[in-house]
Amino acid sequence: MTAREKVTEREFIRRIRERLPVAGGDLVMGIGDDCAVLRQPGGRLLVLTTDTLVEGVHFDCGWHPAELLGRKSVAVNISDVAAMGAVSRFALLSLAVPAAVPSRWLESFMAGFLDCLGQHGVLLIGGDTVASGHEVMVSVTVGGEAAHGEVLYRSGARAGDEVWVSGELGEAAAGLELCRQGLAAKNPGWQQLIRAHLDPEPETDLGPGLAASGRVHAMMDLSDGLATDLAHLCAASGVGAELAAEALPLSAPLRDAARHLGADPLAWALKGGEDYRLLFTAPPDARPALAAIAARCGRPLACVGRIVAATGVILCTGRARQDISYQGYDHFA
Ligand SMILES: [Mg+2]
Incomplete structure (x- = not known):
């Protein structure tokens, strides 16, 4: 896409949606709800969501303590899972960090991140860490589960x-x-x-x-x-x-x-x-x-x-x- 032809977020998502197949088979719900929903063997439902927090857009390190930012990056995803009526089970963390960020900031961030996961019984099962130019970016994916017929759209x-x-x-x-x-x-x-x-x-x-x-x-x-x-x-x-x-x-x-x-x-x-x-x-x-x-x-x-x-x-x-x-x-x- 060319640099910002001033498309709204809603319009952008609508255009992506047009190019995707409609839900079917094991896919119960694709793009367009708080989580995607997939049918599992045995009839349970798997729900998946992802959310990204960007420094300067979603948070300001000047007043957002690293530990609370770690907690929030988990909480916003768990919120989407709970909104489907499901229970969060596992998480993936992708972190982009500029070289100037001190290691104690990272330690505090991870302490909060793991603390919030533990509080909700969610397991960190993987992720990725990369260098970034100037901003910290935190992207978290959470998977959860629900009984068939107990998911709300x-x-x-x-x-x-x-x-x-x-x-x-x-x-x-x-x-x-x-x-x-x-x-x-x-x-x-x-x-x-x-x-x-x-x-x-x-x-x-x-x-x-x-x-x-x-x-x-x-x-x-x-x-x-x-x-x-x-x-x-x-x-x-x-x-x-x-x-x-x-x-x-x-x-x-x-x-x-x-x-x-x-x-x-x-x-x-x-x-x-x-x-x-x-x-x-x-x-x-x-x-x-x-x-x-x-x-x-x-x-x-x-x-x-x-x-x-x-x-x-x-x-x-x-x-x-x-x-x-x-x-x-x-x-x-
Ligand atoms: Mg939501």
């Missing part, structure tokens, strides 16, 4: 479903902004925002729990912001969604940081990326089952809208309606 949402998210939204975007402005240590009350950016916690209990319940129709993780991720889910399902602005879960520290920075907390929640929370849809009568799973996993859930027979994602604020489809993070913008 983006494509299952139906008109009439309710739209749910886990945890609180926008925290990582707020934490990133605080780090950027050198305010990370200013207010102890903001620490959960800083942590959300530096050391996100994937929904490893909730994802498989929701999938095993049989009550959830579609699920994905939130990595590019609700406005974009919900638009992906809707497009894959052939439906639209209406979000209720007042229902979006915004924490007190998030509102406080937004006041301090003169930022819009709603914009962080809708457009900020890297929340690594779950986004899913379920019929209204699934509420008691969802409440039981949330209680068992100790994770809050919020109903933020509904799926409709339309296209696009509409934000409803009182009587005002605004199309916010794909207004989140675009890696090619």
Whole structure:
């Protein structure tokens, strides 16, 4: 491709997809979901995902401790596996490092990386290390497994479903902004925002729990912001969604940081990326089952809208309606 003819990330992926065969045989799901899904002998399903973090784009070594970066590079992949309802089992690590990076940085990175793998029972089974010009690049591939019939895709949402998210939204975007402005240590009350950016916690209990319940129709993780991720889910399902602005879960520290920075907390929640929370849809009568799973996993859930027979994602604020489809993070913008 010529240097940036300003193709969007979505368009670029669509063009790749056009050239690939449709799923079939042992391939249950190819490109276009949080993970690829392959049928294994015996009926189990193998799920595979890969994610890359680039210095200066996804992290800044000036404020991102190497150990937490090691943890995050695992967590973002495990989040994709959990979003399929699967359990992570093994990992491959590809690391590109400039000569100027000190060995103690690498040791700290690997300590965090292995610590996060161990915490989730995932085994490092191989990888590659190469030299890089100026930036550290971390690429991680994670494989996991699930029982047949317990994997959830983006494509299952139906008109009439309710739209749910886990945890609180926008925290990582707020934490990133605080780090950027050198305010990370200013207010102890903001620490959960800083942590959300530096050391996100994937929904490893909730994802498989929701999938095993049989009550959830579609699920994905939130990595590019609700406005974009919900638009992906809707497009894959052939439906639209209406979000209720007042229902979006915004924490007190998030509102406080937004006041301090003169930022819009709603914009962080809708457009900020890297929340690594779950986004899913379920019929209204699934509420008691969802409440039981949330209680068992100790994770809050919020109903933020509904799926409709339309296209696009509409934000409803009182009587005002605004199309916010794909207004989140675009890696090619
Ligand atoms: Mg994802």
